[in-house]
Amino acid sequence: MVTNVTxxxxxxxxxxxxxxxxxxxxxxxxxxxxxxxxxxxxLTYADWHALFSGTGMRIFSLMAIxxxxxxxxxxxxxxxxxxxxxxxxxxxxxxxxxSVQALCGFAMxxxxxxxxxxxxxL
Amino acid sequence: xxxxxxxxxxxxxxxxxxxxxxxxxxxxxxxxxxVGIAFLLCALDSSLSxxxxxxxxxxxxxxxxAKFITWGLLSALIYHFVAGVKHLLLxxxxxxxxxxxxxxxxVTLAVSVLLILIAGVWVW
Numbered sequence: 001m002v003t004n005v006t007x008x009x010x011x012x013x014x015x016x017x018x019x020x021x022x023x024x025x026x027x028x029x030x031x032x033x034x035x036x037x038x039x040x041x042x043l044t045y046a047d048w049h050a051l052f053s054g055t056g057m058r059i060f061s062l063m064a065i066x067x068x069x070x071x072x073x074x075x076x077x078x079x080x081x082x083x084x085x086x087x088x089x090x091x092x093x094x095x096x097x098x099s100v101q102a103l104c105g106f107a108m109x110x111x112x113x114x115x116x117x118x119x120x121x122l
Numbered sequence: 123x124x125x126x127x128x129x130x131x132x133x134x135x136x137x138x139x140x141x142x143x144x145x146x147x148x149x150x151x152x153x154x155x156x157v158g159i160a161f162l163l164c165a166l167d168s169s170l171s172x173x174x175x176x177x178x179x180x181x182x183x184x185x186x187x188a189k190f191i192t193w194g195l196l197s198a199l200i201y202h203f204v205a206g207v208k209h210l211l212l213x214x215x216x217x218x219x220x221x222x223x224x225x226x227x228x229v230t231l232a233v234s235v236l237l238i239l240i241a242g243v244w245v246w
Contacts, residue, residue, distance in 0.1 A: 020213065023206055030203060038244075045169075045176035052170055068159065075152050087132065104156075111159060118167045 006101050007077055008070070019074040022067035029064035058119045065115035069108040076104040144227040148205040151198040158195045193245045197238045204234045 008015050040047060051057055084097040138146075165183075168175035182188050208230050212218045217226035 020210065023210065027203060027206065030199060043180075045173045048169060048176060072152070072156050072159075075149070076156065079149055079153065107156070107160075111163065114163055114167070118163065118170060 006081075006098065008074055015074050015077075018070050022071035022074075025063055025067040026071060029060065029067075032060070052119065061119055062116065065112055069112045073104065073108055077101060080104075139224070141223045141227040144205055144208070144230050148202060148209070151202040151205070154198040155195070155202060158198065161191070162195070189245050193242050196241045196245065200237045200241060201234045204237065205230050 008018060036051070037043070052061070080097050080100050084093055084100060086093045089096060165179050169179040170176070183192065208217065208226055211226070212223075217223055
């Protein structure tokens with residue numbers, strides 16, 4: 001049994017919803033990018049730069065990165081609370097689980113900031 | 123709370139049905155993608171920084187090892203996407219029965235394998 005103090009919203013239903021909505025954004029972004037790569041076989045820097053210079057594309061990309069942060073947080077939280085338990089790894093479980101979750105949280109924050117810098121640093 | 127209460131669901135002692143394995147694979151592919159995103163952001167960063175950066179990413183991507191990694195990440199993405207669609211269908215009560223769930227898991231694996239093979243051909 002894991003005491004839930006580290007979940008995103010203190011509400012399982014809200015976390016569930018965040019994961020579904022972010023999944024749809026990420027799915028749409030994946031399909032769009034694959035479609036772009038398939039229809040642009042000999043991709044040049046000019047095309048690539050022009051794509052990410054558009055405001056619409058920047059908004060879509062930032063949305064995908066924020067969705068990624070939320071989606072991955074809920075996912076990694078679920079995985080860590082399921083497997084890094086006292087039953088599985090013993091009495092250090094709380095420390096290990098919290099450390100892994102903190103590392104995940106830091107990585108997601110870094111991804112979002114890095115993404116903003118890439119998109120608006122052009 | 124009574125800490126001596128019985129605990130079930132010790133995954134190491136339970137024989138799991140196929141849908142459980144497709145679900146666990148969904149989690150594993152998710153973790154792979156979470157780590158892989160760092161490499162994708164790295165590639166996006168240099169490909170957008172300058173023409174030289176773009177060309178160096180393009181050149182790096184043409185190495186056989188880089189192609190293998192790309193294919194690996196693409197495979198994780200494809201599986202996570204297909205299994206994710208199945209999860210969304212489960213939420214609206216499609217394929218959540220005993221037989222339909224098993225069938226949906228087989229379809230998920232078949233569609234993923236097919237798309238992963240196509241992706242392999244596309245990368246090489």
